[in-house]
Amino acid sequence: MHGSSALRKALIIIPALVVALVVAGLAVGVAVVRRPLPDHGGTQTVEALGAAVEIYRDERGVPQIYADTDEDLMRAQGYVHAQDRFFEMDYRRHVTAGRLSELVGENEAALNADLVVRTLGWRRVAEQEWELLSDEARSLYEAYAEGVNSYIGSREASELGLEYTVLGTTTELRPVEPWEPVDSLAWLKAMAWDLRGNYAAELGRASALRTLGEVGRAEELYPSYPYDEHAPILPEQENGQGDSSPVAGEPPDPAAAEEAEIVEALGGAPAADALAAAEAALSAVPTMMGEGEAVGSNSFVVAGEHTASGSPLLANDPHLALEAPGLWYQVGLHCTERTEDCTFDVAGFSFSGMPGIVIGHNDQLSWGFTNLGADVTDFALERTYDDGTYLRDGARVPLDIRQETIEVDGADPVSIQVRSTENGPIVSDVLPQTSVAASVPVPDGSPPAGFSSYSVSLQWTALTPGRTGEAVFALNRAENADDVATAAELFEAPSQNIVFATVDGDIGYQAPGRIPVRNSVPDSPVPSDGSWPRPGWDSSYDWQGWVPAEQMPARLNPAEGFIVAANQAVTPSGGRPFLTSDWNAGYRSQRIRELIEYDIEQGEEIDVDRANEIMLDNRSPFGPAIIPALVSVPVENGFVNEAVDLLRVWSAEGFPTHTSSAGAVYFNAVWTNLLELTFADDLPTGQSADGGARWLLVVERLLEDQQNPWWDDRTTVNVVEGRDEILRQALVTARQELTNTMGKDPASWEWGKLHQYAPTHPVLGGDTLPAPVQWMFNPTPVEVPGGTSVVNATSFSTSAVDELGRPDFTVTTGPSMRMVVDMADLDASTWVTSTGTSGHPGSTHYTDQIDAWATGETFPWPFSREAVEESAAVELTLEAGE
Structure with missing residues (x-):
């Protein structure tokens, strides 16, 4: 079951009768429903501003912000995010800090999520990252927080989100806390967690081995990438900007491990049980962006020689979890005049709770993201002992131990002990009911057992503090390939493919991310390439550092005139640096390539409409x-x-997979x-x-x-x-x-009768809630075309069943937004999201883009001030305080 689905079902903590009464009251008391709705027009005073800010919103409520300084742009962005999405922001910060139980009360799923997040220490790492940011970046995060607090400071919870009113029927609502800059940085950990690469494959292989008994059969479930059939992103190997010299990160040799040795190393009861405990624990973390192999994206960029406008076109549609409200918030950030104090002129898709634009374009460059899929997590079997030590290179060394206390609304606090090794936090500790008994036998050849048992630790690149928080600002200001490479060096986690295009006619690809260099271990009993859990007691399996940024794959203006990045392998077989052995199989990417190649061969010039048609292709592989x-x-x-x-x-x-098929x-x-x-x-x-x-x-x-x-x-x-x-x-x-x-x-x-998009609220979703609550917070399902591994990737799980035990084809992940940018005329670009801009169920903008998204329509994306003002439906002036 999807992690987020499990959480939703478990979070049905409100007695049905109470909720029915509350919602019945809301139905006749429209004022209660409308109370959180913000005023998007007129004049409002924001004390934190240095000067007046103008905000134009179009008929779908999308704001375009104009200010005189970078700090005021971020203050205004924080203000509009809080206007439209504060409960979503508050929910996210509670999850990423391991404090969900404080928000929703006594609940097993919420507590399990808190246990895992506290064990991983997302918030602790974010606090360390704050100290690594430049002074300028910190000032922007602080300005954003000031904007959020300017809006929420004078309002009680019921004025910020209808969810608080409903939750308040069974929990004691605490005063809404001021927003802190670190709250924004912690969200980056949720992004990195959901986009973390081969985590499931690594545990899956080990789990399958115990049942199947043969390494060969387990590996059959994880086939190698079909390089002969599906082209990688860079069909010809080229390191960095053309350097073909040897690089760090050579692929370790997985063939060095003999089948019997793997069985001996991983097939014993304590190892398998410990891995099962780790898998159960980690699945408790609620999904914020999506999970599984259906989480991916399409992106492609086409050079001007093949477009109708004569300039590059860039298209992107990230495939992520589909919830209500949707993941993205459309916004524009514009300096009234470009000066040393005001450097932004950018628009696109942001995350509520974070300053800046994640995907979009400025006046010189556009960029899109797809998940790179690099292997950035490794599991290690740990030989632990009751005296607080663990085995490391033949010696017993102390575990790093800390205490964490989780506050639970309406119940006693829960305290846990977090243990960590050199490899990382021990994740198999988190769910006590799955812990491994110390008396379980161990496989032959293991280190001396004593009174110990196997535990499982997780090494993950995102637990090493970095400067990803600055990367967004660097991309927002980027103008060329060198600028993108500079931003990519900062963008450490999650690791993403970046495709980009410039008004000067360049198209390019850049792989960012902190990628571990794995050691080749001679005569290894298990592969050292990250495809299987490794023996944590042997330091020869340790990561050897990070792949240097200049050796990450990149390409500028390839001869074929286009680039497709849709989660397939990045480089040809045996390419360097070694990124992973577990790629998406590449059906979507190959189909996109074939469509673009066909247009080029036929002499058809690709325009914005055609780019959208390609993203909507519904041919099933x-x-x-x-x-x-x-x-x-x-x-x-x-x-x-x-x-x-x-x-x-x-x-x-x-x-075809159209709805009538x-x-x-x-x-x-x-x-x-x-x-x-x-x-x-x-x-x-x-x-x-x-x-x-x-x-x-x-x-x-x-x-x-x-x-x-x-x-x-x-x-x-x-x-x-x-x-x-x-x-x-x-x-x-x-x-x-x-x-x-x-x-x-x-x-x-008809396919659409079974295959439907039914976004649900992360807390108040679920079919066990009373119908009025479902109706209020969860949009009406709509029929959609497409399917799993289709370019229009409205994916579902074939293992899902409905309440009657029948196969359930409801869409779980899909294009969370679609955008096409025409570098010849930025005002000709188009965009759409999967729900709408607002997070308030009482707002028309909660669902006003759903039907267009489902049918493949898009909306104009004005960028120039003239176009923005022409499309404006309402204007808000934020005045600075006296």
Whole structure:
């Protein structure tokens, strides 16, 4: 289950009768619902300002801010964020500080989240990072906090968010705390956590090994990247800006580990149990941006030689968790005049709670992000002892131990002891019910056990303090490739692909991030490349530092005239530096490349509309990979063959996933059953095939081997199933399921009836709440095209089920926004978000972009002051205090 979904379901802490009464009161007392709504027009006084600020909002409530200094721009941004999104900001800072229990009260899921975040120490690291920032960066964060506090300082909680009124029925609402600059920095840890690379694959391999007993079978579930079929971001190896000399971060040799040695090192009961404890603990952290392999993004940039305007075009649509309100807040930050004191002229997508623009453009450069997917986390098995020591290179050394106290609204505080080793915090400690007993046997060849047991620590680049907090400002001011590289050196976590374009006609790619250099360990019992947990008692597995910024992959103006970065491998096989062995399989990126290449070959000039069409492409990669095998299976049942015929029609249509597609319905139902029939009997408890790109690659390769052991259902005694029998069962079961849910006539089935976008509130979501609360905070579901690994990546999990136990195709992650920037005419650019600008359910701007987002429409993105004023629906003047 998604971490955020688990939290939502557990946070239903308000008695149904009380909530029903409260909401019934709200229904007749519209004033209570509207009380938190801000005034976006007129004149307001903000004491912290140095001079007056003008704010123009368009008909969707998007603010464009004009000020005379950088500090006043940030104060005004903090002010409008607080106007529209303060509860979201407050929720985020409670999560990132491990203080969620203070906000929502006594609740197991909230407490578990606090336990893990306190163990990892997100807030502690953010406080250390504050000291590393430049004076200028600190002044901007302080100015932002002043703006937030100028708005919230004179208002009680019920005037800042309707959520406080509802939560107040069962918790004692504490006074709203002033916003601190470190609250903003801590949000960077949540970003880095959700975008952390191969964390799940590393635990998954180890977990699968214990059940399967063979390293080879476990590795079959994590196939290597198909370099021959899906081009990397940089199809030809080139380090930095063209330096092809040897670099740090050579790939460690995973082949050095023999299967038996891995089993010996990781297959014993204490190791496997400790890893399971770690996995359970870490899954307690609520998802803030998204998780799993469906979290990715599309981005591409096309040189002016191939565009209608003659200047570069840049497109980006980050695939993240879809909640209400949506993740992004659109805003423009403009200096009335560019001076030494005022340096910003930028617009785009921000995070409420953070100053600056995360993705967008200024007057010289546009940029987009996709998740790089580099491996920045490693798990270490630790030999710990009851006397507070652990084993390190043959000696017992003291654990680093600290106490943490978690305040719980309405209940007693909870105190925990956080233990850390040289490798990082011990995460398997966090959930006591999953702790490993000291008496569990250990595998042969392990260090002397004594009264010890295995624990699991986590080493993560984001736990090393850095200066990512400055990177956003550097990007906001960047004008060329050198500026982007400078900003990338600061952008340490999360590690992201950056594509960019300039008004001067350049297009480029830059990989930022703090990437560990892993050691090659001779005669290693386990791979040292980060794909498996490592023995923490042996320092030869330690990281050897970071890949130098100048050796990170980069490219400027490639000969082919475009760059696609959609979470695929960055460099060719064996490329340097070593980033990870667990890439997204690259189906989306290859499809985007094919569409752009086709337009270029046909002499079609790409414009803003065409760029949007590419992002909305809904051709499924699953169809051409799986359907030939499905339709070749004899099915002696006319009732089932009616549905199988849909697959043949769907194939002839080109495998579309539009909302009216009957073929998409049947195929996805078949795919869900195929995964269940093939893998459920073999996977360890708690693991399931979610149907993403990795599983498509796995099944593609299995289809070539009709008698592979994966096809056999181990639950059927004295029967050995082969490929065709499993495919047949999937076809039959899917037909039966859809008949029960959508009717007997397959031609009447429609993908959009099952595949819907249903954003939910992070605290007041969940289908167990009374209907009035759901209606108030959770927008009405809408039908959407697309699917998992489709370019229009409205992803779902094939392992999800609804309340009746049926497959649930509800969208969980997808394009959280879409933007296209035309460097020839910035006012011709377009954008849209998945919900709206406001976080207040009583505002029209809470949901006023949903329908456009769902149907693939976008809105004008004015940038010049003339265009901004022309599009303005309301104007607010913030006056400085006397």
